[in-house]
Amino acid sequence: MSEHLTIVDHPLVQHKLTLMRDKGTSTAVFRQLLREITLLLAYEVTREIPLTTRHIETPMEEMDAPILAGKKMALVSILRAGNGMLDGVLELVPSARVGFVGLYRDEETLKPVQYYFKAPESLKDRLVIAVDPMLATGNSSAAAIDLLKEAGATDIRFLCLLAAPEGVARMKEAHPDVHIVTAALDRELNSKGYIMPGLGDAGDRMFGTK
Ligand SMILES: O=P(O)(O)OC[C@H]1O[C@H](OP(=O)(O)OP(=O)(O)O)[C@H](O)[C@@H]1O
Ligand SMILES: O=c1cc[nH]c(=O)[nH]1
């Protein structure tokens, strides 16, 4: 993947995203929609992953057929809202290994506070897909990717639902090698670091905590 940012403008993604943005959408429906959109985004983020061939026999004849190359990919959820995207990717890539980075954003400073880290082994040999629905200031995702690189990851993609221009710029500066896939690039951040027009606090809407 060469460009830094891909916006997935598929009509089904855009339709479902509108339903998610709507403040009248229930927690249960919000969670279900995020899972459905993530499956479609996962199709995009896994484009151009390397293939090799396996010699097989169809009922008709032998052939060298394409199959994914290398070690199983690692999927890393940035807690807690990232967990809402895990199932969608796992539906498409069921053999992926799964890791977790626990971070929350201090509401005053907008800096990430880390509370957990657990990654699959041999990260350096795997394609790593980090997931978090919201890329706002980019402080959380940049910090999560710092930790993944410290743990050995070299081939990392970032999958989110909504991005702000400020977060994309921050990621491009901190991690120019990390390709971002998102369903939408919104207008801006407000004075409290929330994405506008956005969808509010993804974790709270997903888990019903506010
Ligand atoms: O780009 P940033 O400005 O860092 O903001 C984005 C972060 O904020 C949200 O998490 P939050 O801190 O609300 O934690 P939660 O997932 O536990 O709700 C979101 O899921 C991102 O991790
Ligand atoms: O708009 C935002 C910004 C950060 N985190 C969220 O969940 N929503």
Ligand SMILES: [Mg+2]
């Ligand atoms: Mg939150």
